[in-house]
Amino acid sequence: MNEHVYKLVELTGSSKNSIEEAVQNAVSHASQTIRNMRWFQVIETRGYIEDGKVAYWQVTIKVGFTVD
Amino acid sequence: MNEHVYKLVELTGSSKNSIEEAVQNAVSHASQTIRNMRWFQVIETRGYIEDGKVAYWQVTIKVGFTVD
Amino acid sequence: MNEHVYKLVELTGSSKNSIEEAVQNAVSHASQTIRNMRWFQVIETRGYIEDGKVAYWQVTIKVGFTVD
Amino acid sequence: MNEHVYKLVELTGSSKNSIEEAVQNAVSHASQTIRNMRWFQVIETRGYIEDGKVAYWQVTIKVGFTVD
Amino acid sequence: MNEHVYKLVELTGSSKNSIEEAVQNAVSHASQTIRNMRWFQVIETRGYIEDGKVAYWQVTIKVGFTVD
Amino acid sequence: MNEHVYKLVELTGSSKNSIEEAVQNAVSHASQTIRNMRWFQVIETRGYIEDGKVAYWQVTIKVGFTVD
Amino acid sequence: MNEHVYKLVELTGSSKNSIEEAVQNAVSHASQTIRNMRWFQVIETRGYIEDGKVAYWQVTIKVGFTVD
Amino acid sequence: MNEHVYKLVELTGSSKNSIEEAVQNAVSHASQTIRNMRWFQVIETRGYIEDGKVAYWQVTIKVGFTVD
Amino acid sequence: MNEHVYKLVELTGSSKNSIEEAVQNAVSHASQTIRNMRWFQVIETRGYIEDGKVAYWQVTIKVGFTVD
Amino acid sequence: MNEHVYKLVELTGSSKNSIEEAVQNAVSHASQTIRNMRWFQVIETRGYIEDGKVAYWQVTIKVGFTVD
Amino acid sequence: MNEHVYKLVELTGSSKNSIEEAVQNAVSHASQTIRNMRWFQVIETRGYIEDGKVAYWQVTIKVGFTVD
Amino acid sequence: MNEHVYKLVELTGSSKNSIEEAVQNAVSHASQTIRNMRWFQVIETRGYIEDGKVAYWQVTIKVGFTVD
Numbered sequence: 099m100n101e102h103v104y105k106l107v108e109l110t111g112s113s114k115n116s117i118e119e120a121v122q123n124a125v126s127h128a129s130q131t132i133r134n135m136r137w138f139q140v141i142e143t144r145g146y147i148e149d150g151k152v153a154y155w156q157v158t159i160k161v162g163f164t165v166d
Numbered sequence: 167m168n169e170h171v172y173k174l175v176e177l178t179g180s181s182k183n184s185i186e187e188a189v190q191n192a193v194s195h196a197s198q199t200i201r202n203m204r205w206f207q208v209i210e211t212r213g214y215i216e217d218g219k220v221a222y223w224q225v226t227i228k229v230g231f232t233v234d
Numbered sequence: 235m236n237e238h239v240y241k242l243v244e245l246t247g248s249s250k251n252s253i254e255e256a257v258q259n260a261v262s263h264a265s266q267t268i269r270n271m272r273w274f275q276v277i278e279t280r281g282y283i284e285d286g287k288v289a290y291w292q293v294t295i296k297v298g299f300t301v302d
Numbered sequence: 303m304n305e306h307v308y309k310l311v312e313l314t315g316s317s318k319n320s321i322e323e324a325v326q327n328a329v330s331h332a333s334q335t336i337r338n339m340r341w342f343q344v345i346e347t348r349g350y351i352e353d354g355k356v357a358y359w360q361v362t363i364k365v366g367f368t369v370d
Numbered sequence: 371m372n373e374h375v376y377k378l379v380e381l382t383g384s385s386k387n388s389i390e391e392a393v394q395n396a397v398s399h400a401s402q403t404i405r406n407m408r409w410f411q412v413i414e415t416r417g418y419i420e421d422g423k424v425a426y427w428q429v430t431i432k433v434g435f436t437v438d
Numbered sequence: 439m440n441e442h443v444y445k446l447v448e449l450t451g452s453s454k455n456s457i458e459e460a461v462q463n464a465v466s467h468a469s470q471t472i473r474n475m476r477w478f479q480v481i482e483t484r485g486y487i488e489d490g491k492v493a494y495w496q497v498t499i500k501v502g503f504t505v506d
Numbered sequence: 507m508n509e510h511v512y513k514l515v516e517l518t519g520s521s522k523n524s525i526e527e528a529v530q531n532a533v534s535h536a537s538q539t540i541r542n543m544r545w546f547q548v549i550e551t552r553g554y555i556e557d558g559k560v561a562y563w564q565v566t567i568k569v570g571f572t573v574d
Numbered sequence: 575m576n577e578h579v580y581k582l583v584e585l586t587g588s589s590k591n592s593i594e595e596a597v598q599n600a601v602s603h604a605s606q607t608i609r610n611m612r613w614f615q616v617i618e619t620r621g622y623i624e625d626g627k628v629a630y631w632q633v634t635i636k637v638g639f640t641v642d
Numbered sequence: 643m644n645e646h647v648y649k650l651v652e653l654t655g656s657s658k659n660s661i662e663e664a665v666q667n668a669v670s671h672a673s674q675t676i677r678n679m680r681w682f683q684v685i686e687t688r689g690y691i692e693d694g695k696v697a698y699w700q701v702t703i704k705v706g707f708t709v710d
Numbered sequence: 711m712n713e714h715v716y717k718l719v720e721l722t723g724s725s726k727n728s729i730e731e732a733v734q735n736a737v738s739h740a741s742q743t744i745r746n747m748r749w750f751q752v753i754e755t756r757g758y759i760e761d762g763k764v765a766y767w768q769v770t771i772k773v774g775f776t777v778d
Numbered sequence: 779m780n781e782h783v784y785k786l787v788e789l790t791g792s793s794k795n796s797i798e799e800a801v802q803n804a805v806s807h808a809s810q811t812i813r814n815m816r817w818f819q820v821i822e823t824r825g826y827i828e829d830g831k832v833a834y835w836q837v838t839i840k841v842g843f844t845v846d
Numbered sequence: 847m848n849e850h851v852y853k854l855v856e857l858t859g860s861s862k863n864s865i866e867e868a869v870q871n872a873v874s875h876a877s878q879t880i881r882n883m884r885w886f887q888v889i890e891t892r893g894y895i896e897d898g899k900v901a902y903w904q905v906t907i908k909v910g911f912t913v914d
Contacts, residue, residue, distance in 0.1 A: 103807040104790040106838070110580040110638060116186050118252055121281070122288050127579040127641065129286030138288075140279040143208040145189070147229070150197025152190050152206075158582070161283070162790060165807065171331040172314040174362070176378040178434060184254050195375040195437065211276040213257070215297070218265025220258050220274075226378070230314060233331065239671040240654040242702070246852040246910060263851040263913065294854070298654060301671065307399040308382040310430070320594055322524055325553070326560050333558030342560075344551040347616040349597070351637070354605030356598050356614075365555070366382060369399065388458050390660055393689070394696050401694030410696075412687040415480040417461070419501070422469030424462050424478075433691070443535040444518040446566070450716040450774060456662055467715040467777065483684040485665070487705070490673030492666050492682075498718070502518060505535065511739040512722040514770070526592055529621070530628050537626030546628075548619040569623070570722060573739065586784040586842060603783040603845065634786070647875040648858040650906070706858060709875065728798050730864055733893070734900050741898030750900075752891040755820040757801070759841070762809025764802050764818075773895070796866050823888040825869070827909070830877030832870050832886075 105165045107132070108141065110158045117143060120157040134164040173233045175200070176209065178226045185211060188225040202232040241301045243268070244277065246294045253279060256293040270300040309369045311336070312345065314362045321347060324361040338368040377437045379404070380413065382430045389415055392429040406436040445505045447472070448481065450498045457483060460497040474504040513573045515540070516549065518566045525551055528565040542572040581641045583608070584617065586634045593619060596633040610640040649709045651676070652685065654702045661687055664701040678708040717777045719744070720753065722770045729755060732769040746776040785845045787812070788821065790838045797823055800837040814844040853913045855880070856889065858906045865891060868905040882912040 111124025121138065129135060142158040179192025189206065197203060210226040247260025257274065265271060278294040315328025325342065333339060346362040383396025393410065401407060414430040451464025461478065469475060482498040519532025529546065537543060550566040587600025597614065605611060618634040655668025665682065673679060686702040723736025733750065741747060754770040791804025801818065809815060822838040859872025869886065877883060890906040 101792050101794065101803060101834075103792070103804050106788040106790065108582040108636070109641075110582065112577050112579070114577065116252075118288070118291070123577060124579050125283055125288055126286060135283040135286065137280060137282050145206050147193055147203040147206060150194060150203065152186070152193055154577075155186070160788070165789075169316050169318065169327060169358075171316070171328050174312040174314065176432070177437075178376040178378065180373050180375070182373065184252075191373060192375050213274050215261055215271040215274060218262060218271065220254070220261055222373075223254070228312070233313075237656050237658065237667060237698075239656070239668050242652040242654065244854040244908070245913075246854065248849050248851070250849065259849060260851050290849075296652070301653075305384050305386065305395060305426075307384070307396050310380040310382065322560070322563070329555055329560055330558060339555040339558065342553050342555060348613060350613050351601055351611040354602060354611065356594070356601055359594070364380070369381075388456075390696070390699070397691055397696055398694060407691040407694065409688060409690050416477060418477050419465055419475040422466060422475065424458070424465055427458070441520050441522065441531060441562075443520070443532050446516040446518065448718040448772070449777075450718065452713050452715070454713065456660075463713060464715050484681060486681050487669055487679040490670060490679065492662070492669055494713075495662070500516070505517075509724050509726065509735060509766075511724070511736050514720040514722065526628070526631070533623055533628055534626060543623040543626065545620060545622050568720070573721075584786040584840070585845075586786065588781050588783070590781065599781060600783050630781075645860050645862065645871060645902075647860070647872050650856040650858065704856070709857075728796075728864075730900070730903070737895055737900055738898060747895040747898065750893050750895060756817060758817050759805055759815040762806060762815065764798070764805055767798070825886050827873055827883040827885060830874060830883065832866070832873055835866070 102164050104136070104162045106160050106162045108158060108160050110156055112154045112156045114154060117155050117157055120155045121159055124157070124159055125161065128161060132161070132163050135161055136164060137162050170232050172204070172230045174228050174230045176226060176228050178224055180222045180224045182222060185223050185225055188223045189227055192225070192227055193229065196229060200229070200231050203229055204232060205230050238300050240272070240298045242296050242298045244294060244296050246292055248290050248292045250290060253291050253293055256291045257295055260293070260295055261297065264297060268297070268299050271297055272300060273298050306368050308340070308366045310364050310366050312362060312364050314360055316358045316360045318358060321359050321361055324359045325363055328361070328363055329365065332365060336365070336367050339365055340368060341366050374436050376408065376434045378432050378434050380430060380432050382428055384426045384428045386426060389427050389429055392427045393431055396429070396431055397433065400433060404433070404435050407433055408436060409434045442504050444476065444502045446500050446502050448498060448500050450496055452494045452496045454494060457495050457497055460495045461499055464497070464499055465501065468501060472501070472503050475501055476504060477502050510572050512544070512570045514568050514570045516566060516568050518564055520562045520564045522562060525563050525565055528563045529567055532565070532567055533569065536569060540569070540571050543569055544572060545570050578640050580612070580638045582636050582638045584634060584636050586632055588630050588632045590630060593631050593633055596631045597635055600633070600635055601637065604637060608637070608639050611637055612640060613638050646708050648680065648706045650704050650706050652702060652704050654700055656698045656700045658698060661699050661701055664699045665703055668701070668703055669705065672705060676705070676707050679705055680708060681706050714776050716748070716774045718772050718774045720770060720772050722768055724766045724768045726766060729767050729769055732767045733771055736769070736771055737773065740773060744773070744775050747773055748776060749774050782844050784816070784842045786840050786842045788838060788840050790836055792834045792836045794834060797835050797837055800835045801839055804837070804839055805841065808841060812841070812843050815841055816844060817842050850912050852884065852910045854908050854910045856906060856908050858904055860902045860904045862902060865903050865905055868903045869907055872905070872907055873909065876909060880909070880911050883909055884912060885910050 109124040113119035181187035245260040249255035313328040317323035385391035449464040453459035521527035585600040589595035657663035721736040725731035793799035861867035
């Protein structure tokens with residue numbers, strides 16, 4: 099840890115299975131264009147319901163990455 | 167999507183196993199009396215502890231459904 | 235339930251696998267020194283990322299226990 | 303004003319035109335089944351975008367009505 | 371405590387005398403139509419003033435009750 | 439109710455006895471200089487402790503009054 | 507912009523027609539006694555309902571003005 | 575709706591006329607460089623005052639768009 | 643007042659009678675082990691309902707005390 | 711400390727140099743017209759940027775003073 | 779001030795010395811790629827501790843800049 | 847970083863000179879009894895005023911330390 103500058107971006111990942119997988123999907127997708135991602139914070143957990151079942155988990159995260 | 171009106175109700179579901187199952191239990195129970203549930207938002211995640219273990223997950227959600 | 239007094243402490247548990255396991259790790263560790271833990275509330279869910287994958291889940295909880 | 307009891311329900315109204323119309327649509331719809339609505343508070347203002355234009359305003363309100 | 375589902379409703383009670391009585395008035399009124407109320411949380415405390423005196427306390431609570 | 443304009447001021451009242459009396463003390467004092475006070479909202483409840491007892495309740499309220 | 511000091515006051519304006527007009531009514535009224543108002547922030551949007559229609563919009567704003 | 579990933583950006587639009595137009599101005603401008611914008615949420619409503627009149631509405635929104 | 647350091651602990655007191663007594667019960671119990679308690683802040687007011695009556699008030703406070 | 715009533719006002723101070731100086735500037739200016747100021751709380755810290763440098767710190771505080 | 783559109787980005791700057799320097803470091807670094815930065819708001823102040831001393835201040839800011 | 851458990855405690859430090867020094871004073875004092883402190887988060891910044899000057903900065907922080 100030294101005098102780095104970090105940028106934070108907000109992403110929403112979705113998954114049919116779990117909150118963790120929704121977060122991982124967002125992180126995986128972001129890793130294609132953002133290098134040096136370091137941490138995330140869960141901002142909001144929502145979901146869609148179909149036929150009385152949770153059809154999709156939608157988790158919004160804030161991701162921090164080094165920009166220098 | 168058009169000029170629908172939605173109502174939101176707040177429910178707490180519980181589960182011995184996971185956050186996701188607690189949410190699904192609340193949604194399943196509500197589907198017996200509420201039709202057309204469309205989405206939910208997690209409001210609070212709590213739980214009970216027995217003998218140094220998480221005994222129950224209790225997740226409060228806000229569920230939106232079409233009323234027209 | 236009667237006129238008990240409870241104390242609340244804040245803990246952060248971590249896990250490579252899931253949010254639930256991070257909470258359970260914090261509760262298990264606290265149970266070595268705190269008796270009579272009764273409930274918890276999730277305060278914040280964060281995590282660390284390595285190589286484009288969620289490496290650790292870090293969940294902060296507030297735990298209530300009887301002090302009388 | 304005397305020792306009334308009020309109930310509060312949460313509704314989301316939508317409109318193609320304005321925030322005010324989205325609120326009015328929710329109130330109008332609710333007035334078909336709820337009598338004695340007295341006040342509301344705006345909880346959240348969201349919307350959907352199509353072709354670079356705001357297609358729908360979606361406003362969530364909490365409505366208070368006398369239950370006695 | 372087992373895998374119950376709870377519903378939460380928001381009520382505003384009022385009283386000329388105290389915050390506690392305003393809450394009790396809301397709970398008493400709700401008990402006429404809701405069985406199995408279990409807990410409440412105070413959301414907001416407001417009041418009306420007449421002639422430089424607090425004329426009414428108005429306390430909004432969220433009440434949880436078993437629905438199964 | 440018509441197209442009035444209200445001003446809101448924030449006051450902290452204190453009392454040795456109760457939350458209600460602390461609010462009433464703030465309202466009484468304000469009524470010496472402010473006419474037409476209409477409502478208040480409790481913002482924060484604090485207090486001072488002396489010798490293991492609550493010595494003073496300190497309640498901060500926002501008071502609304504007509505300015506036209 | 508230099509080393510000014512600003513004071514902020516909280517006002518509630520009302521209007522039969524719109525949120526914007528309720529804000530403008532509060533600003534207009536305040537301009538009779540406050541000079542150098544510079545900016546505002548919307549704090550809360552509420553309203554009264556009569557006969558199933560929004561009768562009044564009530565918008566609370568915080569207004570900043572130069573005091574030097 | 576399937577396992578999309580969304581990105582959220584925060585924008586402030588301004589307008590001399592209305593809250594809705596300030597939001598639309600932000601959305602229109604963003605549509606020049608961002609494709610597939612899907613929804614927005616109003617974060618904050620502020621404004622500038624000149625000569626006792628609302629000169630500009632400034633509305634900050636969070637916009638979500640598909641990144642895959 | 644000088645360059646003291648304070649520690650804050652969170653406690654939940656309960657009472658069959660009132661919010662004030664629930665706070666006092668928490669303070670009294672804490673005074674058995676904590677010296678030099680100086681102030682508190684009410685964090686949350688909840689309660690349990692039995693047979694349509696408030697059976698217990700549960701008030702969570704943050705208590706500050708000198709540690710030097 | 712006895713049964714005083716306090717009033718709270720919100721001020722924004724600015725400084726080219728530091729957060730502390732911005733607060734002190736607001737307090738100094740207010741001391742010209744308000745006697746008996748006792749405490750403050752920082753509400754918001756903002757600033758203006760010119761040529762890639764922080765040009766002004768703008769700190770909003772809530773100041774409490776005795777009114778009796 | 780006219781009908782501009784602003785974009786807001788979130789950055790975390792760090793410094794061994796002060797909160798102000800951490801903000802300035804974030805602003806300086808951003809100025810290499812973002813033109814027309816106008817204002818910032820402090821979102822969160824954190825830090826790292828080594829050997830009982832604050833080793834790094836980490837301040838997260840939201841920066842607004844003109845995009846038209 | 848591995849599967850550690852952290853405990854968080856809340857402390858208020860004070861200083862006549864600056865926010866940073868108030869934080870450092872709280873950290874220094876805590877280091878006498880708590881080992882392995884790792885990070886802190888600023889929760890609240892307050893202060894006392896004497897003779898129109900900031901007499902004391904009081905900064906409340908949450909400190910995290912390893913407990914295993």
